[in-house]
Amino acid sequence: MKFSALDPKFHNRKGFDCGVEALNRYVKQIAGQDQKRNLSKVYVLAEGETIVGYYSLSAHSVSRENLPEDIKLGGYQDIPFLLLGRLAVDVKYQGQGFGDALIFHAFKTTQEAAERVGILGIIVDAKDESAASFYEGFGFVRLQGSSRRLVLNISALSTLLAEVNIQNK
Template sequence: MIELLDKKHNRDDFDCGKELLNNYLKNQAGQDIKRKLSACFVLAESTSDQIQGYYTLSNNSIPLSSFPEYIQKKLPRSYISIPTTLLGRLAIDTKYQGKGIGKILLIDALKRSYEISQEIGSFAVVVDPIDEEAEKFYEKYDFIKLPDSGKMFISMKTLTQLFV
């Protein structure tokens, strides 16, 4: 079951192979949750509370000028920044990699983001892939590159086709 991170979850042994993502979960996620900077969702083993993987969500905005021209034309010029949802981090412990957990967590994050967008404005889910491997992962799920940045996005309109 995917749930919000809390004290019962064992973070100490988490290792996804990327120190930045390990350190975030072990040292910063709890503080970010308390400060309302992000929400951290984990998939953990029910018996040991060992974290298999996690992702974070937060509010975000992207300058209108950062979107491809064909999308800019569809959005009102009065918006300098377009509201989005940031899928800030997504990581799977090395013991569980290659078992489809990344896909499960991504779909959960996208569904949760889509549902929230029904009540709070959000044009798209945005990611900033940590490396080329992560970029390929998001490309597989139809994320589109933003010109002039390493960020990628998938629109809520696209998610509507998946979840409705």
């Protein structure tokens, strides 16, 4: 298995089923168009043409007043982040750690972007409370005024990646 950008001509999007129709529809019908228009980048974990899971990233900003106190910065009103728009694992592969692999790949991609452009971290809109709990397990914090929008600043993200690298050595 390997990570790569979604290739609509190669990857079998029709065979993907994560059990959530909106996430299935996105990868099958919308993701290729979003990439073509540079609205988002979609990364897949795949075995050949079979998509095990995917996630999308795009640029976004968060109003300063909605951020947790410990990451509010200066006088800027809108703070740049990457948006983890979607993350899904095919039902045949759920419960095997592929969701963790996807999110850590998203973290690494975010860290690499932060080395090149100014972003404060990554945000996500959890689909439900179960998804919100999943993200909180990685250190995401809920934004003020939103029950399911969560944020992880770049320093916390970098610490997580460093801890994973130490454990894997």
